[in-house]
Amino acid sequence: MRVYVPATWPMLRTMVKNGVLEPIGGTAFALTPKLRESYTSGDDEELEYAAMNEAARASLRLLSVEFGLGEDATTPARRVVVAADLDDVALRPDLDDGAVRISGGVPMEKIASVHVDAEDAVHAVRQAAAAVDSADMGDLDAEFLVGEAEDHELAWYDPSEVALLVDMAL
Structure with a gap:
């Protein structure tokens, strides 16, 4: 199953160094039945x-x-999202519609791609990170700030490019 693991830049650095991504709490996201049900239309x-x-x-x-x-x-x-193809995935219906739990770290050979914000998103992402909890609680101003960050598309990187990407940012 293709999963999307939320990460941060320090997590990417550690992944490049150790060859394994360690997801926080084993949380990832995927096309789950609950996510599919929450949309009235859309292909896979x-x-x-x-x-x-x-x-x-x-x-x-x-x-x-x-x-x-x-x-x-x-x-x-x-924002950093690591896409990986894993077999050992459990549904997490207690969280967001697409939430899943993965066990253990994600080895580099299972990673399909890495998605990262470009430089032009940095200001919006910093503001959104400060506001995301308030947005989750329904604060409209905070939701606007999060939406500003989410308007930026994540850039796609092949796993073979991640070490260079991390080195360039140091």
């Missing part, structure tokens, strides 16, 4: 895109925590 490609967007929103939540803790002032304000 469109619904996979919706799952990837849920992972991108989760990446904002991860960035919110990193920025809030001030642990890594060098963390680029960019």
Whole structure:
């Protein structure tokens, strides 16, 4: 099953160094039956895109925590989503429509692609990361800020390009 793992830049660095992506809490997103039911129309490609967007929103939540803790002032304000093909995936109906749980780390050979915000999204992503919790609680101004970030398309990278991408950002 194709899954979309929310990540951050430090997680990408660690993935390049160790050859394994360690998802936070085993949470990922996929085209689940619940996600399919939540849309009145759309083919599999469109619904996979919706799952990837849920992972991108989760990446904002991860960035919110990193920025809030001030642990890594060098963390680029960019959403990161890692797409992988995995067999051991469990549905998570207690979370978002497309949420799934994966067990263990994701080895590089299972990664299909990596999706990252471009430089022009940094300002919007930083604002959205600060507002995502309020947006989740229904704050319309915060929802607007999150929407501004979500208007930016994530750039696609082949797994073979990720080491260079990480090096360029240092």
